[in-house]
Amino acid sequence: MSSFEQFTLEQKQQSFDELRDVKQLFASRSWFPGTSGNLSVRIGDFDPEQFYFAITASGKDKTVNTPEDFLFVDKHGQACEKTNLRPSAETLIHCEIYRLTGAGAIFHIHSVFNNVISEYFWDRKSVPVDGVELIKGLNNWEEEAHIEIPIVSNFADISKIVPEVTERLQPGVPGILLRKHGIYAWGANAFEAKRHIEAFEFIFEYVYRLELLKKGMS
Numbered sequence: 208m209s210s211f212e213q214f215t216l217e218q219k220q221q222s223f224d225e226l227r228d229v230k231q232l233f234a235s236r237s238w239f240p241g242t243s244g245n246l247s248v249r250i251g252d253f254d255p256e257q258f259y260f261a262i263t264a265s266g267k268d269k270t271v272n273t274p275e276d277f278l279f280v281d282k283h284g285q286a287c288e289k290t291n292l293r294p295s296a297e298t299l300i301h302c303e304i305y306r307l308t309g310a311g312a313i314f315h316i317h318s319v320f321n322n323v324i325s326e327y328f329w330d331r332k333s334v335p336v337d338g339v340e341l342i343k344g345l346n347n348w349e350e351e352a353h354i355e356i357p358i359v360s361n362f363a364d365i366s367k368i369v370p371e372v373t374e375r376l377q378p379g380v381p382g383i384l385l386r387k388h389g390i391y392a393w394g395a396n397a398f399e400a401k402r403h404i405e406a407f408e409f410i411f412e413y414v415y416r417l418e419l420l421k422k423g424m425s
């Protein structure tokens with residue numbers, strides 16, 4: 208079993224660099240309103256019993272770069288090094304998604320489209336999507352694919368959300384919506400997680416506009 212001490216300074220810097228690049232890009236798209244949202248990338252090999260990741264610190268303005276933006280935590284969400292920073296309040300959700308999927312990166316954003324869609328489909332607890340080309344962006348190459356994007360409750364106590372994530376995660380769907388809150392999307396690495404979150408956001412806007420059109424016509 209490996210420990211956090213095995214990682215070199217360069218490896219750690221690379222994790223922070225990856226997060227900084229994604230943070231800047233997403234900030235330019237206004238994907239972190241009111242300091243919301245959080246990003247993480249895993250460092251080293253994955254073992255469900257022992258893994259580590261770099262994550263955004265709690266409550267920071269993600270439109271600027273500072274020396275206090277990121278820290279490393281273990282599989283319990285505890286800081287690995289001496290720091291005054293606190294990991295994002297939603298770190299426990301990252302811990303559970305890593306444990307279940309072995310992903311390499313997890314990104315979480317709040318947008319109007321993902322909020323509206325999560326509320327609109329709350330009764331059925333998932334968003335049905337049929338044959339949209341961007342489903343391929345989620346690594347699903349089936350012709351006219353049908354996917355269901357799960358929606359879980361949004362509790363102030365994050366630890367209460369975790370069991371729903373465990374229960375509702377869909378194989379082949381690298382994302383989960385929190386009701387009236389936002390999307391978590393993940394991938395084997397930062398590149399893939401970014402592609403997935405972009406595909407999800409496109410799909411949410413598509414579904415939103417389609418539903419609106421249908422209502423206008425009925």
Ligand SMILES: [Zn+2]
Pocket residue numbers: 243244245297315317388389
């Ligand atoms: Zn959030």
